[in-house]
Amino acid sequence: MLNIVLFGPPGAGKGTQSAKLIEKYHLVHLSTGDIFRANIKGETELGKLAKSYMDNGQLVPDAVTINMLQSEADKHPDAKGYIFDGFPRTHAQAQALDEFLATKNTGIFMMLALEVSEDELRIRLTERAKVSGRPDDADPIIIQKRIDVYNAETMPVKGYYQAQNKYQGVNGIGSIDSIFEALCTEINKGVFNS
Ligand code: AMP
Numbered sequence: 001m002l003n004i005v006l007f008g009p010p011g012a013g014k015g016t017q018s019a020k021l022i023e024k025y026h027l028v029h030l031s032t033g034d035i036f037r038a039n040i041k042g043e044t045e046l047g048k049l050a051k052s053y054m055d056n057g058q059l060v061p062d063a064v065t066i067n068m069l070q071s072e073a074d075k076h077p078d079a080k081g082y083i084f085d086g087f088p089r090t091h092a093q094a095q096a097l098d099e100f101l102a103t104k105n106t107g108i109f110m111m112l113a114l115e116v117s118e119d120e121l122r123i124r125l126t127e128r129a130k131v132s133g134r135p136d137d138a139d140p141i142i143i144q145k146r147i148d149v150y151n152a153e154t155m156p157v158k159g160y161y162q163a164q165n166k167y168q169g170v171n172g173i174g175s176i177d178s179i180f181e182a183l184c185t186e187i188n189k190g191v192f193n194s
Contacts, residue, residue, distance in 0.1 A: 001080060001082070001104075001109075002187075003081050003084070003107065004021070004081065004083050004110055005088065005097075005108055005111040005112070006018055006084065006085050006114070007111050007112065007114070007157070007158065008116065009118075009147060009154075010121065010125060010143075010150060011116070011120075011121040011124040012116045013114050013172055013176070014086060014114060015031060015033075016176055017176075017180060017183060018031065018085045021083055021180075025081065027079065027080060027083050028081070029082075030083065030085065030087065032060075034086075035069075035072055036060065036068075037134075046064070050064070054135075054136055056142065057142040058149060062093055065087065065093060066097075066100075069097070081109070089150075089153065089157065090153055091160060094160045108161070108166055110161075110167075110187070111161040111166050112183055113158065113167065113169045115170065115173075117173075120173060122143060122147075170186060
């Protein structure tokens with residue numbers, strides 16, 4: 001299976017690039033943020049719980065997020081591979097993902113990281129707020145909180161994949177198409193070398 005973690009801070013372009021990658025490589029897109037937002041819209045218990053964290057720019061607890069991710073993945077037993085977007089965000093999530101995929105006799109193929117400066121992220125998220133309707137994009141304090149949480153809790157996940165020789169950084173600044181090309185180049189190189 002072609003299982004890819006698309007990594008990067010909030011506003012790096014993970015959602016945009018995931019949409020293009022799933023089309024090209026026929027993969028299933030699993031975005032934990034999107035799944036939480038669908039639950040908020042559907043007013044489920046999970047949605048209510050997630051909202052209390054999301055609106056403050058905090059991470060939803062690992063146990064809740066991991067369970068949800070696994071049950072979503074299990075809805076696609078015939079997948080050729082998954083793009084994990086916004087997951088894993090903690091070391092515990094990365095470990096749980098490896099264990100989960102091992103039960104399916106598969107694993108992570110590579111982590112592709114979109115690298116974008118903090119100044120650019122703030123600009124992008126403020127712009128996105130005009131169209132996204134996301135409360136967590138609308139408030140500069142919450143934007144900063146999300147960036148801080150990323151640096152403190154999520155950034156270390158990079159080391160987890162580096163230790164497995166699976167980390168690949170890509171410049172996340174440029175046109176959508178040029179970044180997409182750079183991601184595809186890395187995937188194709190990895191497929192060729194595997
Ligand atoms: P995103 O759409 O990826 O920017 O995620 C929006 C928000 O959903 C985050 O700020 C977190 O509150 C929550 N969230 C999404 N993915 C995760 C995750 N893997 N672990 C914990 N919280 C998450």
